[in-house]
Amino acid sequence: MPSCQQAMEAARAAVNGGIAVLEIVRSTPGVFEVLQALANEYPTKAFGVGTVLTAEDAKTAIKAGAKFLMSPATVNDILDDVRDTDVLYMPGVMTPTEIYSAHNAGAKIVKIYPVSALGGVRYISAIRKPFSHIPMVASQGITIDSVGDYIAQGAISVVLSDAIFDKEAMSQNNFDAVNRLATSAALQGKTAVERKKR
Numbered sequence: 001m002p003s004c005q006q007a008m009e010a011a012r013a014a015v016n017g018g019i020a021v022l023e024i025v026r027s028t029p030g031v032f033e034v035l036q037a038l039a040n041e042y043p044t045k046a047f048g049v050g051t052v053l054t055a056e057d058a059k060t061a062i063k064a065g066a067k068f069l070m071s072p073a074t075v076n077d078i079l080d081d082v083r084d085t086d087v088l089y090m091p092g093v094m095t096p097t098e099i100y101s102a103h104n105a106g107a108k109i110v111k112i113y114p115v116s117a118l119g120g121v122r123y124i125s126a127i128r129k130p131f132s133h134i135p136m137v138a139s140q141g142i143t144i145d146s147v148g149d150y151i152a153q154g155a156i157s158v159v160l161s162d163a164i165f166d167k168e169a170m171s172q173n174n175f176d177a178v179n180r181l182a183t184s185a186a187l188q189g190k191t192a193v194e195r196k197k198r
């Protein structure tokens with residue numbers, strides 16, 4: 001059974017493994033307390049809350065120290081509330097119309113979700129062509145080994161929740177495994193970004 005303490009230990013393992021930007025999913029027990037504790041413990045890292053669906057949760061997350069918010073869809077109330085703040089809101093989008101509409105409504109970055117169900121790397125490659133001016137984060141079903149492919153095809157970042165916080169490792173409270181997965185993911189990400197710059 002997931003707990004607030006388990007979430008803290010897993011997050012520490014990921015951050016200590018090299019993850020500098022960490023999303024804490026809204027369904028995490030004690031999500032806002034976990035966020036606040038991590039933000040205080042690691043002030044140079046960027047913590048945010050994912051699966052935020054209401055403006056009220058967004059405001060609570062921001063008060064707890066969230067630097068960014070993510071949703072599986074575009075929530076206009078959240079987009080409006082963060083417009084003049086330093087908090088980054090990444091709404092979830094799927095279709096070309098959703099991508100274009102979210103960007104025109106003020107989203108600086110959009111989250112392509114659920115990317116693996118849409119075709120994965122091939123979808124990112126195709127959708128970047130008409131929307132090369134819109135920064136995109138790929139989310140859902142991404143493996144650590146595919147990070148480089150997503151970055152090479154135009155994603156500015158990827159969400160690796162399930163890949164780093166492996167179900168088996170989490171069920172056994174195996175935070176060493178989480179740390180190893182995070183280290184591998186951070187290395188893959190760094191390598192992919194360096195390769196893209198060349």
